[in-house]
Amino acid sequence: xxxxxxxxxxxxxxxxxxxxxxxxxxxxxxxxxxxxxxxxxxxxxxxxxxxxxxxxxxxxxxxxxxxxxxxxxxxxxxxxxxxxxxxxxxxxxxxxxxxxxxxxxxxxxxxxxxxxxxxxxxxxxxxxxxxxxxxxxxxxxxxxxxxxxxxxxxxxxxxxxxxxxxxxxxxxxxxxxxxxxxxxxxxxxxxxxxxxxxxxxxxxxxxxxxxxxxxxxxxxxxxxxxxxxxxxxxxxxxxxxxxxxxxxxxxxxxxxxxxxxxxxxxxxxxxxxxxxxxxxxxxxxxxxxxxxxxxxxxxxxxxxxxxxxxxxxxxxxxxxxxxxxxxxxxxxxxxxxxxxxxxxxxxxxxxxxxxxx
Amino acid sequence: xxxxxxxxxxxxxxxxxxxxxxxxxxxxxxxxxxxxxxxxxxxxxxxxxxxxxxxxxxxxxxxxxxxxxxxxxxxxxxxxxxxxxxxxxxxxxxxxxxxxxxxxxxxxxxxxxxxxxxxxxxxxxxxxxxxxxxxxxxxxxxxxxxxxxxxxxxxxxxxxxxxxxxxxxxxxxxxxxxxxxxxxxxxxxxxxxxxxxxxxxxxxxxxxxxxxxxxxxxxxxxxxxxxxxxxxxxxxxxxxxxxxxxxxxxxxxxxxxxxxxxxxxxxxxxxxxxxxxxxxxxxxxxxxxxxxxxxxxxxxxxxxxxxxxxxxxxxxxxxxxxxxxxxxxxxxxxxxxxxxxxxxxxxxxxxxxxxxxxxxxxxxxxxxxxxxxxxxxxxxxxxxxxxxxxxxxxxxxxxxxxxxxxxxxxxxxxxxxxxxxxxxxxxxxxxxxxxxxxxxxxxxxxxxxxxxxxxxxxxxxxxxxxxxxxxxxxxxxxxxxxxxxxx
Numbered sequence: 001x002x003x004x005x006x007x008x009x010x011x012x013x014x015x016x017x018x019x020x021x022x023x024x025x026x027x028x029x030x031x032x033x034x035x036x037x038x039x040x041x042x043x044x045x046x047x048x049x050x051x052x053x054x055x056x057x058x059x060x061x062x063x064x065x066x067x068x069x070x071x072x073x074x075x076x077x078x079x080x081x082x083x084x085x086x087x088x089x090x091x092x093x094x095x096x097x098x099x100x101x102x103x104x105x106x107x108x109x110x111x112x113x114x115x116x117x118x119x120x121x122x123x124x125x126x127x128x129x130x131x132x133x134x135x136x137x138x139x140x141x142x143x144x145x146x147x148x149x150x151x152x153x154x155x156x157x158x159x160x161x162x163x164x165x166x167x168x169x170x171x172x173x174x175x176x177x178x179x180x181x182x183x184x185x186x187x188x189x190x191x192x193x194x195x196x197x198x199x200x201x202x203x204x205x206x207x208x209x210x211x212x213x214x215x216x217x218x219x220x221x222x223x224x225x226x227x228x229x230x231x232x233x234x235x236x237x238x239x240x241x242x243x244x245x246x247x248x249x250x251x252x253x254x255x256x257x258x259x260x261x262x263x264x265x266x267x268x269x270x271x272x273x274x275x276x277x278x279x280x281x282x283x284x285x286x287x288x289x290x291x292x293x294x295x296x297x298x299x300x301x302x303x304x305x306x307x308x309x310x311x312x313x314x315x316x317x318x319x320x321x322x323x324x325x326x327x328x329x330x331x332x333x334x335x336x337x338x339x340x341x342x343x344x345x346x347x348x349x350x351x352x353x354x355x356x357x
Numbered sequence: 358x359x360x361x362x363x364x365x366x367x368x369x370x371x372x373x374x375x376x377x378x379x380x381x382x383x384x385x386x387x388x389x390x391x392x393x394x395x396x397x398x399x400x401x402x403x404x405x406x407x408x409x410x411x412x413x414x415x416x417x418x419x420x421x422x423x424x425x426x427x428x429x430x431x432x433x434x435x436x437x438x439x440x441x442x443x444x445x446x447x448x449x450x451x452x453x454x455x456x457x458x459x460x461x462x463x464x465x466x467x468x469x470x471x472x473x474x475x476x477x478x479x480x481x482x483x484x485x486x487x488x489x490x491x492x493x494x495x496x497x498x499x500x501x502x503x504x505x506x507x508x509x510x511x512x513x514x515x516x517x518x519x520x521x522x523x524x525x526x527x528x529x530x531x532x533x534x535x536x537x538x539x540x541x542x543x544x545x546x547x548x549x550x551x552x553x554x555x556x557x558x559x560x561x562x563x564x565x566x567x568x569x570x571x572x573x574x575x576x577x578x579x580x581x582x583x584x585x586x587x588x589x590x591x592x593x594x595x596x597x598x599x600x601x602x603x604x605x606x607x608x609x610x611x612x613x614x615x616x617x618x619x620x621x622x623x624x625x626x627x628x629x630x631x632x633x634x635x636x637x638x639x640x641x642x643x644x645x646x647x648x649x650x651x652x653x654x655x656x657x658x659x660x661x662x663x664x665x666x667x668x669x670x671x672x673x674x675x676x677x678x679x680x681x682x683x684x685x686x687x688x689x690x691x692x693x694x695x696x697x698x699x700x701x702x703x704x705x706x707x708x709x710x711x712x713x714x715x716x717x718x719x720x721x722x723x724x725x726x727x728x729x730x731x732x733x734x735x736x737x738x739x740x741x742x743x744x745x746x747x748x749x750x751x752x753x754x755x756x757x758x759x760x761x762x763x764x765x766x767x768x769x770x771x772x773x774x775x776x777x778x779x780x781x782x783x784x785x786x787x788x789x790x791x792x793x794x795x796x797x798x799x800x801x802x803x804x805x806x807x808x809x810x811x812x813x814x815x816x817x818x819x820x821x822x823x824x825x826x827x828x829x830x831x832x833x834x835x836x837x838x839x840x841x842x843x844x
Binding site: 004006165 | 547549552555823
């Protein structure tokens with residue numbers, strides 16, 4: 001029996017060392033930035049790969065409930081909205097990759113419970129908002145919700161995070177440590193925004209015509225799935241929740257790049273708009289307008305630039321000092337939805353097979 | 358809770374074991390039994406509280422039926438009464454299973470066949486209810502046959518709810534487990550069992566995470582993707598699933614047996630290298646052994662077994678496998694899977710009676726390929742999916758070969774065979790064949806986990822297995838459910 005005792009205890013020690021080493025490596029490299037918060041690891045200037053924004057931002061706002069009175073929710077596209085432009089408000093941009101209405105609802109419920117009391121909440125929707133399954137975010141550290149917001153244990157989450165090994169997620173941070181990569185420019189503990197490399201903007205402005213002809217603008221972003229009923233229900237719950245707390249809610253549909261818009265399956269998209277208008281009024285920046293048809297305003301066929309965000313905020317907050325193109329941004333209500341959809345159909349009427357219905 | 362989860366491995370299992378050992382050290386054996394029952398309920402209710410109510414009711418009800426059965430003497434006079442009580446007990450258990458598992462199936466079929474418009478109520482399916490029902494039926498039948506086997510409520514509750522085998526078996530019999538639970542020896546800390554349990558758990562975890570879950574990534578797109586599959590891709594899809602379900606379920610069983618050993622309970626083995634089988638009867642002696650045993654002892658033999666005339670025997674065989682198919686899932690594809698195996702067993706019986714034989718290699722090929730094709734119906738969510746995969750396997754939806762072969766077999770183009778880059782032939786499943794061959798070699802030429810644990814020695818070589826298990830822990834993030842958890 002002694003031999004077995006020795007073997008068992010030695011075995012446990014070997015496993016502990018093996019797993020402990022990986023946990024230590026994960027803690028130091030921290031590829032998703034969960035531990036870059038607190039005292040000595042506060043800043044994210046050493047973050048060389050994408051952070052888990054959904055988790056980090058929700059945690060940050062919950063722990064600073066009085067710091068912001070305006071929250072902007074949405075997918076990474078919403079990073080184009082700089083909340084500092086909104087007058088008389090201290091805004092935080094909660095955007096993260098593939099942010100979905102289910103996540104916004106969970107996060108809002110949690111934040112309100114933690115004493116966060118925004119005056120204004122903006123929620124950006126996309127053509128994939130009613131397609132993608134939020135359950136998939138639970139298998140992706142980049143999008144994983146902040147555990148308390150979905151009634152899970154944070155300690156257990158950290159345990160899982162530390163006891164994992166993925167070369168793919170280690171590669172970029174390790175390249176950063178070697179000096180081969182520039183750190184990402186996150187402002188998680190300020191505006192919530194992420195700035196792209198400054199060279200990217202310089203390249204666009206240096207030759208906008210050449211830039212607009214780049215091949216990347218031919219590739220539409222295509223997403224699959226159908227969660228329309230659930231998504232509409234979640235949006236309805238969000239509307240009711242914020243109404244009950246006396247918070248002003250502005251919902252908008254992002255300016256979807258022409259290529260992605262035409263490939264999304266427009267019948268479903270129009271149906272989504274119609275159903276959405278029965279729940280709440282919203283600003284629609286999609287459709288074929290002077291912004292969405294001009295590649296200059298986009299980084300690729302998904303993300304629009306900050307100058308577009310400025311126009312959107314000006315439209316939604318009636319900022320007269322900014323000149324917004326007349327065809328950009330329509331306030332859609334239950335009353336004008338049919339006319340609006342007719343207009344959208346007219347825009348694509350002559351495009352034939354270029355449109356995916 | 359799943360065995361392949363951090364909460365189970367790092368929190369639940371160690372905590373449950375430590376408290377159990379401490380209670381037994383203080384000679385608080387009743388308290389330790391209650392502790393294990395409580396922990397088993399926590400394990401069961403981890404994701405769904407309501408399931409615990411079903412489990413509690415089921416335990417209480419069947420124990421009471423057992424009590425009533427034993428209180429009636431097995432004399433001639435009491436026989437009818439006892440039989441009625443047994444039938445009542447079984448009927449309630451089956452009704453409970455039917456209500457939760459088959460209501461939707463029945464209503465859908467009524468709507469489809471009779472043109473009705475009955476509402477299909479979405480209801481919670483308590484995990485492992487099929488295993489639970491079979492275990493309790495076996496207990497009632499055993500008590501009916503041998504009333505002396507009665508036990509205390511606590512031991513019975515632990516026998517049914519014991520967490521290592523609660524969700525997906527093995528379908529243990531009363532007399533295999535209860536004496537172990539009643540024995541004081543099982544209450545002492547036993548490092549031999551701890552070592553063997555840890556060793557087996559590591560094997561199971563590795564099989565599940567590093568083999569089954571990877572195979573699933575290639576099997577699922579083929580089955581669920583809805584698109585036509587070329588010959589190689591279709592075969593890769595079906596073979597990946599055949600190996601996935603084996604490594605998944607046998608991995609689960611290894612973890613169950615390993616976890617039970619921590620508490621000095623030896624569960625019966627469930628797999629014995631099934632893909633080495635040379636005929637279909639042999640396959641069922643090696644695959645899900647405890648379920649086969651249940652079907653044989655409590656259904657096939659009850660129907661008359663092979664003590665009836667030959668034609669009747671064939672009917673009994675088919676009925677047993679149809680029930681087995683339906684037990685696995687509420688769907689016609691499962692029934693058809695049972696039918697295929699029933700038909701194969703009947704053919705095998707006829708073949709044996711005629712006295713025909715075939716070389717082992719051909720016997721293995723026939724058996725393995727039959728099992729592989731039958732799994733297509735088991736896995737496919739719809740008939741159309743099954744037919745689509747089978748059409749691909751028959752080459753009816755195109756044959757594509759790697760372009761490198763075009764020089765060697767140029768004449769094949771004349772038969773409509775396309776040559777294209779391997780990446781296009783296999784789509785996202787480029788590496789699947791490597792895994793398929795690897796899995797086949799493991800199944801055919803390596804010792805299975807039962808044999809490994811029988812030969813277990815506490816030496817440095819055994820640490821390799823532990824290290825492999827720890828390696829699997831590092832890949833548990835994208836946690837996949839066990840296939841049999843849903844049956």
